[in-house]
Amino acid sequence: MSGTPNFPPMSLFGALSRHWWVVLLFGLFAVAFGILALMAPMRTAAVLAIWLGAMALVEGVVALAAAIGGSAPVSRGWTVFYALVSIAFGLLALFNPLATASILLLFVAAWLIVGGIYRIVFAMRVRRHIRGEWLLVLSGLLAVALGVLFALNPLAGLVVTSLWIGAMALVYGVLQVVVAFRLRALGRAAA
Numbered sequence: 001m002s003g004t005p006n007f008p009p010m011s012l013f014g015a016l017s018r019h020w021w022v023v024l025l026f027g028l029f030a031v032a033f034g035i036l037a038l039m040a041p042m043r044t045a046a047v048l049a050i051w052l053g054a055m056a057l058v059e060g061v062v063a064l065a066a067a068i069g070g071s072a073p074v075s076r077g078w079t080v081f082y083a084l085v086s087i088a089f090g091l092l093a094l095f096n097p098l099a100t101a102s103i104l105l106l107f108v109a110a111w112l113i114v115g116g117i118y119r120i121v122f123a124m125r126v127r128r129h130i131r132g133e134w135l136l137v138l139s140g141l142l143a144v145a146l147g148v149l150f151a152l153n154p155l156a157g158l159v160v161t162s163l164w165i166g167a168m169a170l171v172y173g174v175l176q177v178v179v180a181f182r183l184r185a186l187g188r189a190a191a
Helices: 013-017 020-039 041-069 076-095 097-127 131-150 153-191
Strands: none
Touching: 013 020, 013 153, 020 041, 020 153, 041 076, 041 097, 041 153, 076 097, 097 131, 097 153, 131 153
16 A cells, blocks of 8 residues: 555545645635634624625525516415515614624523423433433533523623634634635646
């Protein structure tokens, strides 16, 4: 077995090793985004809400065009309803991104509370059949606590969520940079 890799030029790995710089750019972009998110979490939440709003607005316009053109895959009424809701949400997110992000976080809070209660009830019902049901109870209690905290102070929840997103983007970006340089080294070794 040879220590030098020999990738066929048209293979996916061969293409990745030749275009390692694309992976590097993605990694550097993620690192930059992660640093900015950690430095300005409220702005990050606003930017994410704006992006979500822009996507909803575009999707709403496309759905409305499909409804008017008669090419919608579902009934025209449902398509128009979906289009109008998407457009309204998109405009709200574009004109008031922090309020939109806070409202979305309230939905996440409700989901966490309901999901936490479900886990606790589930753990109680299956405790005779499984071991470690206390882990389900603990995860349920933590979900309820997080949901209550988000509901009581959505802006703080936005900051925490943005910080987590920033930290994950930073780690992801660093890993992408490492992978890019490894791909570059493998490409040079194969050449």
